[in-house]
Amino acid sequence: MTFSQRFEEIRTGFERPFWIANITEIFERLAYYGAFASLALYLQEQLNFSTEQTGTLTGIFGGMVWFLAIFGGAAADRLGFRRALSIAYLVLGGSYFLIGSIGASWLAPVRNAVPIGLFVGFVLMLPALGVALVKPCVVGTTARASKENVRSIGYSIYYTMVNIGGALGPLFASWAHRHLGVQNVYRVVALGVLAMFFVVLLFFQEPHKAGDAPPPSIAMVTRNFCVVLGNYRLVLPVLLVALLLRIVLWARPEWSVPWWIWLSLLAVILAGISRFMWFLVIFTGYWIVFWQQYISL
Template sequence: MTNSNQDAVSRGFFQTLTSFGRAFWCSNVIELLERWAYYGVRGGIAVYMVAAATVGGLEFSHLQKANIFFWWAAFQSLLPTVIGGHADHYGHKRTVAFAISISVIGYISMALVNGYWPFFIACMLVATGTAVFKPGIQGILANSTTKENATLGWSFFYMIVNIGGFTGPLIAGYLRLMSWKYVFITSACIHSLNFITLFFFDEPDRGHVAFEHNDRSLAEKISRVFREFWQVLFSSLKNLFDPPLMMFLAVFSGFWLMFMQLFDLLPNFITDWVDTSRAVAFFGNLFGNQGWIEYAQAGKQIPAEWLINLDAFAIIFLMLPIGWVFGRMRPVAAMILGIFIASAGLVVAGYTMNVWLCCLGIFVFAIGEMIASPRKSEYLSMLAPPGKKGLYMGYVNFPQGIGWMLGSSLAGPIYQYYGDKTTLARQYLVENLNMAKETVAQLPLDQVLPTLSKALNHQSVQETTRFLFSTYHPERIWFVFAAVGILSMLGMLAYDMMFEKKRQQQADANSAAPAA
């Protein structure tokens, strides 16, 4: 157990909770609203991009969707690596305000466009706004916590993230039944409320001289801004190549490759393969709601993001106790355990068409996520030198970016050719029923399954779905992503033996040494 964790345990849960100041609580409100807006869009956008135009979708291929997510990852997760240093220099509140403006423009743009490239640009605006936002808000949080309350502070922050992450998709699931435009406009309005919250607190001390205002000419000020930009950029990249830091970020990228499939791929898998009508029927019978029962009997499904929302729901209610219990573990050890549990959960979630097993897998995944993910922020905050909290909080997003980019490149073709129900139905029509390839290719997206169902004399599209599942076994794709998670866990074990134990021994020796 680390010294900070020992202090937190000895102080008691509620005493630690009341030790936080106004900046901490306001930063959590800002994070709540930002995540509400973000996940309101992200929760269902994977389905929106590939859905048929007849149901309001964009009809992109999974390869096009993967390309958008690839660049989304690059903008959102790699930019904070260099932006973090600028957040330290210019101020975290200024950074957050600028980020809100960019994201709001992006959400509004999403509501107004439907072509591939215009939608791509709108997504990049949201990604850039989120990239600028992260080191700013995390820098405020890092500077408003101490070594005595950091573990609980980051656990609380992660719980708040998931309250927003739960609320957004829950409301968006209803809004998109009316129109997807309402989803995007609502997210823009919710995020705009953060401009007000910024006025309610002063920025915590950043450990360096604040940004100066003087009477220099405009040209001198512009020159200084560019000069300082490149200086901070060089410093950010230089710190990134520290061997222990580089290995930690590289190894944790594997976890993020696996993690992001919960949001980028599992919604598509649920929409294609999981029979969610069974859950609707169960709750209809449980509560005596005849409308739900009839909804299920008609074979209608619930939005996939509502099932994914079980992850956020579990974190809302379990994050603080799990953070408290596993706060007794070293951060690296907790991350190793969490990665293993999350890998197992992902396989369970995608292994069958059974909605209850899918929910169980998502819940198990959430347990692993709660153990592993918050500790990486705490760990990098511990490593950060004074005055570089924002820089190191920017590094938090580096492994997510690498893992997300690689995962998108991998998931796009894997699902397009081995998991997409429409693709597999077209394949069966051509290869097994000898239908002309050109004829099959011209079938509208929403007519492929009914055509195959009729050709096979099936009673329903649901029967055809079960037939395709047993024929092509799309569940096997999840073993690929779980294997990456296990490799990440093994890499973290190696990092622990090579660097972390030595660092901890040095830290303990320094704390035990008498003051000069």
């Protein structure tokens, strides 16, 4: 096959929803990585959180994004990709704007009514609702809106879009921080993802494919997650105990939990998870090191 023939296959092998979804993915990733790269500085410089509190809040932001993604695929299947993408970008636009406005005067009554740590933690969870819907929608659109002979290239294009957005995000955040102020990083990315909301409404059409299986229910996704997790009857209660301890320490910073309790909880969790989860735990180490440059520097 000649280059021109292959190029023609690629040109005609993808439907319009494929290109729309992947173009919006660039802006979603740019917004996410730009927001995350600026978060530690924002929490410390503008909101005066301590280093320990900043680490906890950035962990909430990133952790909720990846946890809710477990259920995002099932939700996107049931809503439909067009509706799910529209909701996702609308939620992301509002969430990023709210993060950038935490210190604004119009939110002062809310800040005074509840502990600032709980308020900020809640606000940082909101973007996860949008991010968890975007990825399954774009991946699913890539599968449905591409012909069999170019589908592998379609996934390559998708990951290229992700990498472009991921590379540009911190660069944009650095420029916006210097010229506009760190709080305006979030307002600008909010405008970017809100624009993608209108792009989806105007140009994205629901991709359909003959023979599609009925979407799984949330209950089925939860059962599958428990199977993948391993001994969930052991792991989930221990995770709940660890979470409750962390919440107590957040509310009562003068209290402390002995190190051996944390070590014991970790040992029980590692003993109960499956081999696949072990792989994820090991791979997570890379991302912990990667994000330290933005959290601690």
